[in-house]
Amino acid sequence: MPRYGFVIDLKRCYGCYSCQVTCKAANHTPKGIDWARCVPAETGTYPTALRQMLPLVCQQCREPACKEVCPTGATSQDENGIVLVDKNLCMGCKACIMACPYGARQTAEKWQTYFPDADGGLDPYEAYAKKEWEKTHGYGMATKCDYCKDRVSEGRLPACVESCPAKARHFGDLDDPESEISILIRREYGFQLNPEFGTDPACFYLPPR
Amino acid sequence: MLELAKRLGVQETYYQSINDLIPVRYGGEMDPEYRLDPKGDYSWQDMIDRVLKDRLGPDKGLEALKKTGLEKWPTRVEEMYWRWFTPVRVPIYFEYFLESGEKLEKTLRSFGREDMADFRFYTPLAEWFPCPSHEEDDPELDLWAFSWRPSFHTQSSTQNNPWLDEVSVNDPFVYLIQINAATGRKKGLKDHDVVWVENADGQKIKGPVKLVEGMHPEHLGIAGCHGHWARGTPISKGKGQFFDDLINPDLKHTDSLTQGSDACAKVKIYKAGGR
Amino acid sequence: MQLKAQSKWGWLIASYLFLAGLGGGAYVTGVVADFVGGDWAALAKIGVALGFPCVLVGSVFLIADLGTPANFWRAFMRPGTSWVARGTIIISIFMVIGFLHIALWLWPFGVLEEGSGVRHVIGVVGAVFAFGTMIYTGLLLGANRPIAFWSTALVPVLFLVSALSTGTMAVILISALGGEGHSGPVSTLARVDIVLLVLEAIVIVMYLQATHRVPESRAAARLVLSGSVAPLFWLGVAAFGLAVPLVLELLSAYALDGSGAAVVAALAAVSGLAGGWCLRQVVLSGGVQAPLRAGRFEFALPNV
Numbered sequence: 001m002p003r004y005g006f007v008i009d010l011k012r013c014y015g016c017y018s019c020q021v022t023c024k025a026a027n028h029t030p031k032g033i034d035w036a037r038c039v040p041a042e043t044g045t046y047p048t049a050l051r052q053m054l055p056l057v058c059q060q061c062r063e064p065a066c067k068e069v070c071p072t073g074a075t076s077q078d079e080n081g082i083v084l085v086d087k088n089l090c091m092g093c094k095a096c097i098m099a100c101p102y103g104a105r106q107t108a109e110k111w112q113t114y115f116p117d118a119d120g121g122l123d124p125y126e127a128y129a130k131k132e133w134e135k136t137h138g139y140g141m142a143t144k145c146d147y148c149k150d151r152v153s154e155g156r157l158p159a160c161v162e163s164c165p166a167k168a169r170h171f172g173d174l175d176d177p178e179s180e181i182s183i184l185i186r187r188e189y190g191f192q193l194n195p196e197f198g199t200d201p202a203c204f205y206l207p208p209r
Numbered sequence: 210m211l212e213l214a215k216r217l218g219v220q221e222t223y224y225q226s227i228n229d230l231i232p233v234r235y236g237g238e239m240d241p242e243y244r245l246d247p248k249g250d251y252s253w254q255d256m257i258d259r260v261l262k263d264r265l266g267p268d269k270g271l272e273a274l275k276k277t278g279l280e281k282w283p284t285r286v287e288e289m290y291w292r293w294f295t296p297v298r299v300p301i302y303f304e305y306f307l308e309s310g311e312k313l314e315k316t317l318r319s320f321g322r323e324d325m326a327d328f329r330f331y332t333p334l335a336e337w338f339p340c341p342s343h344e345e346d347d348p349e350l351d352l353w354a355f356s357w358r359p360s361f362h363t364q365s366s367t368q369n370n371p372w373l374d375e376v377s378v379n380d381p382f383v384y385l386i387q388i389n390a391a392t393g394r395k396k397g398l399k400d401h402d403v404v405w406v407e408n409a410d411g412q413k414i415k416g417p418v419k420l421v422e423g424m425h426p427e428h429l430g431i432a433g434c435h436g437h438w439a440r441g442t443p444i445s446k447g448k449g450q451f452f453d454d455l456i457n458p459d460l461k462h463t464d465s466l467t468q469g470s471d472a473c474a475k476v477k478i479y480k481a482g483g484r
Numbered sequence: 485m486q487l488k489a490q491s492k493w494g495w496l497i498a499s500y501l502f503l504a505g506l507g508g509g510a511y512v513t514g515v516v517a518d519f520v521g522g523d524w525a526a527l528a529k530i531g532v533a534l535g536f537p538c539v540l541v542g543s544v545f546l547i548a549d550l551g552t553p554a555n556f557w558r559a560f561m562r563p564g565t566s567w568v569a570r571g572t573i574i575i576s577i578f579m580v581i582g583f584l585h586i587a588l589w590l591w592p593f594g595v596l597e598e599g600s601g602v603r604h605v606i607g608v609v610g611a612v613f614a615f616g617t618m619i620y621t622g623l624l625l626g627a628n629r630p631i632a633f634w635s636t637a638l639v640p641v642l643f644l645v646s647a648l649s650t651g652t653m654a655v656i657l658i659s660a661l662g663g664e665g666h667s668g669p670v671s672t673l674a675r676v677d678i679v680l681l682v683l684e685a686i687v688i689v690m691y692l693q694a695t696h697r698v699p700e701s702r703a704a705a706r707l708v709l710s711g712s713v714a715p716l717f718w719l720g721v722a723a724f725g726l727a728v729p730l731v732l733e734l735l736s737a738y739a740l741d742g743s744g745a746a747v748v749a750a751l752a753a754v755s756g757l758a759g760g761w762c763l764r765q766v767v768l769s770g771g772v773q774a775p776l777r778a779g780r781f782e783f784a785l786p787n788v
Contacts, residue, residue: 010778016360017376024372031375039776039783040381042422046389049422054776054783069627071569072558091558092551094492095568101630101774103785107492107551114371140551193776197629208779379786400486 002173003081003202004147006161007181007190008055010208012168015040015053019160019169026148026159028129028136031112035104035145036160052208055169057160058083058104058145059193059201066096066105066142074141081174081202082146090141097142101197105142108133147171174202211253221247231260233295237287239263304333306466326465341461345409345475352388352429354406354476356452359383365434368445377435377449384449385419387430388478393420396478403481406431408455408474415481416450429476487703487784489713490631490771496549498765501621502650503542504575505643506760508614509651511535511582515607515614517655517669521600524669530658531651533590535610536582538654539575539617567627571620578613585610618647625767630774633704638691639767645687649680650760653729657753660746674737674749681730681756688721688763699782704772713769716762725759728752 015038023029023036039054064083067075074089075096085105097105111130115123122130137143148158152171156162161169172181181204184190190204214223224245232238243263245251251259258271265280274280287294310331317323329338342353359377367373377383386406388398398404398418406429407413414436424430435449455474456462462471514531517524547553559572585606588595622640629635652673659670692708695701708717732752736745775782 014360017373017380018361020376021361021372037786039786041781041783043780043782044422046391046422046424046426050780051423052778052781054778054781056776065629069566069568071562071566071572072555073562073565074558089555089558090552091555092553093559093568094549094551095566095624095627097492098490098628098631098771102776103773109551114375138552142551191778193778194630194774197774205778208781 001079003175004060004152005081005172005174005181005202005204006057006147007170007172007184007204007206008057009168009170009184009188009206010052010054011206012166013038013053013055014166016165018163018165019055019057022159022163023145026151028132029143030108030110030130030133031114033106033108033143035106035143037103050209054205055160056102056104057147057203059102059199059203060147061199061201063198063200065099065101065197065199066144069095069099071095082149083144084146084149085142085144087136087138087141092140092142094142101194101199102201105144107142108137108139110139211251211256220250224249224251227256231263233291235264235288235291237285302333306331307333325460327460328465330464330466338464340471340473341409342471342473342475347409347475350409350475350477351427352392352476352478353427353473354408354429354431354452354455355473356431356433358433362434365437368435368437368449369442371444374444374448382419382421382430383432384416384435386416386450386478387419387421387424389424389426389428390420390422392426393418398478398480404478405481406450406455406476406478408476410457412454412457414450414452414454418478429478487700487772487775488786489704489707489769490773493549493768493771495765496545498761498768500542500546500549501624501643501764501768502761503538503545504621505618505647505764506650506654506757507535507538507540507542507582508578508618509647509649510538510654511578511614511651512611512648513651513655513673515611518600518607519604520669526662527655527659527669527673529590530662531655532582532585532607534651534654534658535614536579536586539579539582543575543579567620567623571617571624574613574616574620578610578617581606581610581613615644618644621647625771628771630700631771632696632698632701632774633770633772634767636691636694636696638687638694642684642687642691642763642767645680645684646760646763649677649684650757652677652680653753653756653760656749657757660750660753670746670749671737674733674752677756678730678733678737681726681733685726688726698774700772700774704770707772708766708770713766716769717766720762721759721766723759724755725763729756729759 017038019036020034020038024034027035029035035057037056039056040051041054042049042051044050060081060083062081064075064077067077067083071093072089072091074086074091075083076086077083092107094107097107111133113122113126115126117123151158157171161171170181170184172179174182176182184206185204188206190206192201192204211220211223214220224247228239228244240263243259245256245259254271261274262270265282269280310328313326313331314323314328317325359380361373361376362368368377385401386404398420400420401417403415404418405413405415431450431452433452435445436451436454437445437448439446453470455476456471458470463469510531511534512531514528514533514535517531518528547556550556559569560576563569563573587593589603619640622643625631625634626636626639656670656673656677692705695705707713729752732748732755736749736752740748773785775784777783
């Protein structure tokens with residue numbers, strides 16, 4: 001079984017937020033929930049300052065901090081290393097949101113409409129999105145990125161990888177030493193975010209400038 | 210344009226220019242069947258329909274497109290690299306500028322309105338002219354304001370998209386006025402202090418300030434094309450700042466030749482109170 | 485870079501942490517008083533009677549904070565998984581014992597009034613789980629490794645001391661409201677509470693002193709000591725939680741006597757209880773999550 005992983009090349013990312021918006025479109029997430037996010041930061045002082053974007057997805061850790069604190073057993077890992085939340089088991093205690101070092105988990109309290117029509121109703125797209133969201137997730141429970149599980153099982157790439165205009169995101173199998181991402185990690189000094197939390201993420205980053 | 214052309218009675222020229230433009234812009238000659246007859250009378254819809262049928266096939270006119278809403282086709286080489294297939298030469302010396310400058314000057318003089326253009330700009334060689342902000346010597350106006358564009362917005366048309374608006378709100382730079390952190394601290398500003406930015410002519414815009422490191426100490430950045438005010442754009446209304454408010458659309462700040470306006474303005478910045 | 489504190493756990497969780505601690509502390513006070521016996525009997529009954537209802541109300545706050553409250557029973561199903569699950573079970577056992585203790589001793593059945601042996605056994609077992617409840621509220625926060633302000637060994641200690649102190653004060657307050665007057669035991673209890681308050685002050689100083697040398701810890705300390713949480717900390721915790729009750733209890737225990745002392749002690753208790761709640765709220769609002777590091781960059785997580 002492959003262990004799915006990401007490689008995100010920080011040199012290439014220029015912060016267009018395509019991943020964030022594509023994820024929203026592909027996964028019908030309600031307002032305020034962004035499974036794929038971009039976080040900007042600056043370092044240094046003028047004239048040696050640098051600005052960098054950090055695209056975030058769920059890191060699908062081998063030892064997930066969220067699974068450790070989940071009291072109901074709603075959090076599980078499938079054979080591909082993807083951390084999943086069972087919407088029927090989650091009770092919404094938010095312990096996993098606190099424990100995740102990468103801010104990967106979010107909850108929605110209710111459906112907030114983006115595109116209200118004149119009477120504040122939903123347009124056809126949003127009505128569909130709301131139906132899909134309620135079918136797959138819901139309100140009050142923790143939700144997270146699953147590396148577009150359904151798309152990947154159809155042989156497609158995750159939505160954010162497909163849409164990245166800078167080709168900064170790569171998706172593949174970490175266990176296969178000949179896969180694109182394994183080679184990238186070896187050759188270009190891939191690293192994991194905040195290894196001190198001992199989570200062993202499946203998402204690797206290539207160093208910024 | 211079409212309406213105007215019809216009223217002026219020049220629709221024949223207009224139709225002909227459409228006939229000429231389509232092969233240039235989209236590559237490949239038009240089918241004679243769908244060419245606009247210069248003697249005919251077309252509405253805008255008719256013209257779109259003809260162009261679509263010509264480009265995509267007889268069954269894919271405007272009505273079909275209205276039904277599907279989306280049409281895909283493989284880009285042809287002529288379409289992508291249309292410049293290559295268009296027999297034009299790009300001039301290096303603009304010697305005709307001299308001539309047209311003189312002609313324009315004569316015409317305007319005959320009206321007694323030579324103040325309507327700046328004839329300095331009509332030179333045959335590319336030349337740099339300082340814009341008024343370069344000659345501004347008021348020590349109070351100590352910052353150069355300029356505008357930059359976030360990569361996720363297209364001109365001024367996407368700001369009302371709620372998804373992109375959410376991105377802009379969460380981005381720490383887009384809806385804020387950015388100045389260098391050291392300069393800001395010298396002026397006693399903190400993040401999200403509301404400030405006025407005022408140019409030499411007293412025009413000013415207001416917005417929260419953000420102190421950033423990646424900015425020259427004498428510069429002030431404003432993300433482009435925000436500050437919508439129309440009621441029809443409820444999402445983008447009142448968010449961000451409109452940089453062009455700092456630049457007067459008068460002759461002094463405009464290049465007569467290209468109608469391009471200045472890209473920077475000397476400004477001062479002071480607290481407006483509130484956060 | 486501006487590190488922001490978490491906002492997902494708010495006043496509902498603070499109230500739960502406070503009430504769970506208060507209930508546990510009051511129950512332990514009651515059991516100890518029952519062991520002493522004699523004229524401490526009234527205080528023992530008050531303490532034991534406070535245990536179960538406080539924790540019950542606290543649990544209601546906790547359930548109200550859940551995203552899907554209808555699923556709350558699932559927390560009992562996997563005791564091995566996490567501190568939330570283990571804590572739920574500890575609290576439930578405590579609530580059952582506390583309820584039995586009340587039902588069999590105070591109301592509606594007075595069967596334990598006669599022999600003190602069974603009552604003491606129940607009390608000791610209950611007190612063990614009461615301690616579990618008090619410490620667990622700290623362990624719950626400590627399980628969050630990215631939040632350095634919470635994941636120190638001193639949070640459970642701080643919450644335990646505060647819980648015992650607020651529990652004692654609750655017993656003093658109820659006895660004063662019940663018109664018990666300022667009897668000897670109440671005075672002694674106030675003296676015990678003075679020690680607890682001093683201890684709590686020391687633990688708070690140690691807690692803020694012994695932060696990790698990481699940006700999130702520094703940001704949390706700044707937030708609590710001089711940032712947006714500072715008013716709550718200095719007024720709520722330092723003034724109303726520690727200084728005011730300390731002074732008033734010193735007054736009531738050593739300077740005053742009679743009804744005046746009872747009123748002052750009751751005032752001290754009210755102030756101290758408010759301070760106990762503020763302490764939980766301060767610790768929660770100081771929960772700054774660690775930034776993500778890549779090269780020389782540090783990225784602050786937005787809206788956690």
